[in-house]
Amino acid sequence: MKGKKLFLLSLVLALAAASAIYVYLNQMEEQSKTAANLVPVLVAKAEIPARVKLEASMFTTMEVSQTAIHGDAITDVTQLSGAFSRDRLMAGEQVLTSRLVFDQSETGLAFKISAGHRAVTVPVNNVSGVAGFILPGDFVDTIVTIDPPSGEDKQTLTSVVAGNIRVLAVGQYVYEQESEQLVVDTVTLDAPVDAVSAIIQASERGSLRLVLRPVSEASASVVQAHKITQFQ
Numbered sequence: 001m002k003g004k005k006l007f008l009l010s011l012v013l014a015l016a017a018a019s020a021i022y023v024y025l026n027q028m029e030e031q032s033k034t035a036a037n038l039v040p041v042l043v044a045k046a047e048i049p050a051r052v053k054l055e056a057s058m059f060t061t062m063e064v065s066q067t068a069i070h071g072d073a074i075t076d077v078t079q080l081s082g083a084f085s086r087d088r089l090m091a092g093e094q095v096l097t098s099r100l101v102f103d104q105s106e107t108g109l110a111f112k113i114s115a116g117h118r119a120v121t122v123p124v125n126n127v128s129g130v131a132g133f134i135l136p137g138d139f140v141d142t143i144v145t146i147d148p149p150s151g152e153d154k155q156t157l158t159s160v161v162a163g164n165i166r167v168l169a170v171g172q173y174v175y176e177q178e179s180e181q182l183v184v185d186t187v188t189l190d191a192p193v194d195a196v197s198a199i200i201q202a203s204e205r206g207s208l209r210l211v212l213r214p215v216s217e218a219s220a221s222v223v224q225a226h227k228i229t230q231f232q
Contacts, residue, residue, distance in 0.1 A: 038063040041094050042074045048089040051133060054080045059095065072096040084135055101135050109188070112168055118196045119168055121188045122203045124210060134187060138167045139213040141223055142189070142199055146206030160223050161202045162195035164213065 040061040048058055056077045074080065074095045083100045113119050122142075134140065142161040148154060171186035187210060191199055202208045211223065 037066045039066050039069060040075060041069050042077060042080075043092050043094055044089045046091045048085050050085055050088045051135060052085055054083045054085060054100070056080065062092070064094075070094050070096055072098045086135075101137055109168060112190070114166070114190050116193055117190050118193050119188050120191045120196050120199055121171075121186050122199065122208060122210075124184060124187050134167055134170055134184070134210060134212055136167055136169050139164050140167060140187075140189070141165070141211040141213060142195075142202065143209050143211055143223060144202035144206040145209075146202065161198050161208070162191060163223070165192075165195075166190040 041064050042059050043062045045058060045060050048054070059077060059080070061075075069075075074097060079097075080095075080100075082102050084102075085099065086101045087099050089095065089099065109119060141163040142165060143158060144161050145156065145158040147156050166189070167187060168190050169188040170184045171188070189199070199208075
């Protein structure tokens with residue numbers, strides 16, 4: 001009986017010691033965090049391809065020293081609203097605003113239209129929409145292939161309708177596993193007011209394609225028109 005009491009006493013003392021150690025370690029951890037001035041930062045759970053719509057489930061938070069946090073780092077998942085990855089994001093990498101591109105909200109679209117321009121939406125598919133790689137903020141050329149009306153020059157013509165047009169929005173986003181594409185069926189353009197009718201007519205009467213311009217393109221170079229007979 002005495003041995004049983006000693007065993008129970010030893011067990012109680014062991015549990016008390018374990019609890020004391022646990023509390024001590026937690027206090028040390030909190031003191032260490034305070035001393036290091038740790039702050040939460042958003043990081044990717046796994047590698048994220050370029051140009052996909054970002055979802056909160058793709059990220060987690062990690063505490064880093066305030067001296068190690070990047071100036072463009074995102075600290076709150078709500079900041080990802082309407083965002084896409086501009087570049088590939090690596091697992092555990094701090095998410096930077098400079099590596100994202102943001103869609104324009106529907107209610108704020110009117111504020112994004114340039115003076116003297118209009119927002120015009122054109123239908124696209126996987127080919128005419130550059131395989132889904134067009135994002136808000138990109139610049140495109142609108143090019144139509146059309147058969148002129150009878151009585152005129154009947155050569156099929158491919159020509160630029162309007163060039164260097166800023167993209168305001170892309171529609172109906174679908175994230176596909178192991179894909180860097182955005183499946184879209186419409187693109188909204190910030191078109192000069194004198195080009196709006198031409199873009200709409202080209203979309204209605206011909207085959208309209210969007211041609212993505214490079215970010216580094218500073219010149220006003222224009223794609224040359226082409227007639228079917230030039231192939232001969």
